[in-house]
Amino acid sequence: MKFSIAVMPGDGIGNEVVPEGLKVLKRAIEVSGEPVELDLTDYDVGASRWHETGETITDDELESLRKHDAIFFGACGDPSVPSGVLERGVILKMRFGLSHAVNLRPSKLFSGVTSPLANPGEIDFVVVREGTEGSYTGMGGSVRTDTPYEVATEVSVNTWYGVERAVRDAFERAQARNKKLTYVHKHNVMVHAGHLWRRVVEKVGAEFPEVTFNYEHTDACTIYMVTDPSRYDVIVTDNLFGDILTDLAAAVTGGIGLAASGNLNVEGTAPSLFEPIHGSAPDIAGQQIADPTASILSGALMASHLGLDVVAKSIETAVEADLADRDGTKRSTAEVGDAIAARLG
Amino acid sequence: MKFSIAVMPGDGIGNEVVPEGLKVLKRAIEVSGEPVELDLTDYDVGASRWHETGETITDDELESLRKHDAIFFGACGDPSVPSGVLERGVILKMRFGLSHAVNLRPSKLFSGVTSPLANPGEIDFVVVREGTEGSYTGMGGSVRTDTPYEVATEVSVNTWYGVERAVRDAFERAQARNKKLTYVHKHNVMVHAGHLWRRVVEKVGAEFPEVTFNYEHTDACTIYMVTDPSRYDVIVTDNLFGDILTDLAAAVTGGIGLAASGNLNVEGTAPSLFEPIHGSAPDIAGQQIADPTASILSGALMASHLGLDVVAKSIETAVEADLADRDGTKRSTAEVGDAIAARLG
Numbered sequence A, B: 001m002k003f004s005i006a007v008m009p010g011d012g013i014g015n016e017v018v019p020e021g022l023k024v025l026k027r028a029i030e031v032s033g034e035p036v037e038l039d040l041t042d043y044d045v046g047a048s049r050w051h052e053t054g055e056t057i058t059d060d061e062l063e064s065l066r067k068h069d070a071i072f073f074g075a076c077g078d079p080s081v082p083s084g085v086l087e088r089g090v091i092l093k094m095r096f097g098l099s100h101a102v103n104l105r106p107s108k109l110f111s112g113v114t115s116p117l118a119n120p121g122e123i124d125f126v127v128v129r130e131g132t133e134g135s136y137t138g139m140g141g142s143v144r145t146d147t148p149y150e151v152a153t154e155v156s157v158n159t160w161y162g163v164e165r166a167v168r169d170a171f172e173r174a175q176a177r178n179k180k181l182t183y184v185h186k187h188n189v190m191v192h193a194g195h196l197w198r199r200v201v202e203k204v205g206a207e208f209p210e211v212t213f214n215y216e217h218t219d220a221c222t223i224y225m226v227t228d229p230s231r232y233d234v235i236v237t238d239n240l241f242g243d244i245l246t247d248l249a250a251a252v253t254g255g256i257g258l259a260a261s262g263n264l265n266v267e268g269t270a271p272s273l274f275e276p277i278h279g280s281a282p283d284i285a286g287q288q289i290a291d292p293t294a295s296i297l298s299g300a301l302m303a304s305h306l307g308l309d310v311v312a313k314s315i316e317t318a319v320e321a322d323l324a325d326r327d328g329t330k331r332s333t334a335e336v337g338d339a340i341a342a343r344l345g
């Protein structure tokens, strides 16, 4: 079996964590004894390319990405580039162009990991964040820009089609997990989009009689995230709320250094993308101090997506073991990768 | 001195906490010895009125509200009314109609109060949430509603004028406090609105050379809120981000039972409104178990807004003393109000 993987370290610590994610993935495949080969193709999508050529991901590259089985991504964004250029031109261009309908973000407090919460309890839920709509479309603009009369708009676009595919995925996950779904929005204020979400959830929910679902306002959800995160099994929410809530969820489960994600094309029409949820962290980039765990766990999500469940499971087990043994000793990015790889047998 | 106050308990626990807020305010005025009289006018804006008459706040009422010196509000929303009807028809109608440019939300961890954080440190900041724009305008709509082809939009509207008055207020507060301002947005994704915010902050910031300011993405801010909330002095952000961040801030400082807010007309063209940031909490309404502290502290914010600084200070001191002495004994809503009033001397 041969899988073709597009590799994109991107910016900042992306360049340090992606090699560790790949190191552990390759080792896990080797150890599994499965006849799997990875065919890696590098794509340069970082800030330096933009400075040299003015390019982010080109339309041709987006097309050529389609021939891969998956994309392994690092991080996006650099202070030397105007805010939004790389984010919109790279990561969002792929999420939209490759129909990454579901942005999947597991949140689990692994044993041995310290939460900033005094009484975290057991935390183990997944967030299904809609990935192709909402406030992320880029629609809107500004007039009388940079004058006292400027008006700038952002249009959140929500379609039954887009919301339904995320909601359906979330119900399927809840059905396979603990049968509890929480949908999060702000339908008391954003009534147009909020009521669409509500109707879709109710309609799709009727097909899953075993799954109970409830609604929470986004603001209320942030409260429960710090006072009672154990209540959650599967959360489904829109793109912007999901962005905010998953960073908070990562924080209460020990930090964004540990949080992996998958941008899933649920219809199988283009490759899915796997990345840590942390950003490029320019403040700590280039020092080999970034924690590569999120990238390594993203490798496990990618393996599972490719049907390599044994490989995925072994990576998770190695990560859990490493986390349980962490005692505060400082290790470099590569040392963490080596240690986790070494646990694979 | 006579102040004319519009009193609106609203829905749910609003009816239980507002009387306590007023009880403590009246007692604090009495004790202060200042020749202040409160002239209270009740406004019925709750769910039951809507059921009987179909009305929320009418345009006539909005006009008549203008003659008051301030509005003392409880909470808004009831499950028996379609989501959004009371929120948009009451609280947002006032925020927009009376130009409540700044939604001011102090966040302080009082001594004796338990935070859900293991190491909260000292937390004492204020959030200046823009109150009249962003995703709260209600602009947008839906087509092909309730079909598989539905499209629903929400338009976030941002103007230089609206952003500037909130940002200026925030800089003034930072100047009077610890001279540190954090502006929070998501300008790597919402580039139109985000860049407007950035330009306004830089322009207004130049007038406050003593105040240092920095930028954080909203998602990153939720992380710091649980890992390092002591970093904040003044936060300024848009309406939706502010809604979310202030509930989280309330949670880490001991819960929304304690968090007060002021909806301020900074130009003095209409009365400001003071309310707890918690909602109507229908699940616990009518049982006299809601904590009235947030309403009582909202009374202090209102007193301070009316120039009654001694009254405001004495309420805060009484609340702090009560909080420091709480030992988990259950008290009714009225008992908490009585206890705080009794501490006023």
Ligand SMILES: CC(C)[C@H](C(=O)O)[C@@H](O)C(=O)O
Binding pocket: A076, A077, A087, A088, A091, A092, A243, A277, A279, B188, B189, B219
């Ligand atoms: C880098 C940025 C565009 C991105 C987002 O906002 O979605 C990031 O915060 C994330 O959560 O993956």
Ligand SMILES: CC(C)[C@H](C(=O)O)[C@@H](O)C(=O)O
Binding pocket: A188, A189, A219, B076, B077, B087, B088, B091, B092, B243, B277, B279
């Ligand atoms: C009730 C609701 C409209 C309101 C808001 O979203 O602003 C509330 O959550 C608040 O924060 O005051």
